[in-house]
Amino acid sequence: MNDEIRFVIPKGSLEEQTIKFLKLADLEVIRKSPRDYNPKIKDFRISTVKVLRPQEIPQYVAAGYFDLGITGLDWVRETGSEVRIVAELPYSKTASEKVKIVLAVHEQSTVNTPRDLKQGSRISTEYPNLAKQYFAQMGVSVDIFLSYGATEAKVPDIMDGIVELTETGETLKRGGLKVIDVILESSTVLIANEESYLAKHRSIDDIKTLILGAIDAQSRALIKMNVPERKLKEIIAILPTMKAPSVAKLFETDYYAVESVVPKEQINELIPKLKQHGAEDILELSISKIVD
Secondary structure, three states: OOOOEEEEEEOOOOHHHHHHHHHHOOOOEEOOOOOOOOOEEOOOOEEEEEEEOOOOHHHHHHOOOOOEEEEEHHHHHHHOOOOEEEEEEOOOOOOOOOEEEEEEEEOOOOOOOHHHOOOOEEEEEOOHHHHHHHHHHHOOOEEEEEOOOOHHHHOOOOOOEEEEEEOOOHHHHHOOEEEEEEEEEEOEEEEEOHHHHHHHHHHHHHHHHHHHHHHHHOOEEEEEEEEEHHHHHHHHHHOOOOOOOEEEEOOOOOEEEEEEEEEHHHHHHHHHHHHHOOOEEEEEEOOOOOOO
């Protein structure tokens, strides 16, 4: 078996963010059209690429149709697929936080915990297996109905509750629902076929490193500045850094060039502070990848 990887990426809610981060990792997905399900990635480690629904990806990777895939942890758990989770990718449809599979009921319902549900309560969900396992563990007897979408619209007229994926809970709240329990925290994951990982682990780990490096870089920036020698210790004391800042003396001056990788969320506060403490010629630069 060669080291070339058959790679499957998600269509739908994770598609835009996945394609964005692959491009940042210099693994650009090249498509003839938005409906091209057989795109290309110009990387010597990747032989074929397929775009499929995330619900299907864990099963196809487990069966060996693909070596590597990106999907949601929720679908790995729902399908019970035996795959290797190579990495957690910290992004979802619109946010960097984990998403949640929750149990929700109508906002005017007297049900406030799972065990308040009456026997035979009707639950709609796209996650029937996760829901069955959850209610069995709770010792609550319910009737579970598979949903094909618009799950929240079925409460309270048709269903008594739903098991649904949410990022912030705001959509459920706007739909007149309240969350009464969190069943699973889910994230986007990079998964591999177990046999493929053993045979192609070097190529798979390379791809993992590139993707994680690109994602990590989005939350950081490179700060460069010139600092007079008398202010050097003062600047170093307030400068965030991954390990330690780089410091180099400028030619035939009493100035030093200082650079450091810092969290982007601190930039707007940090730059004025550095200037106030004596830093000059401050530059903020974007970073393509960070590999620890």
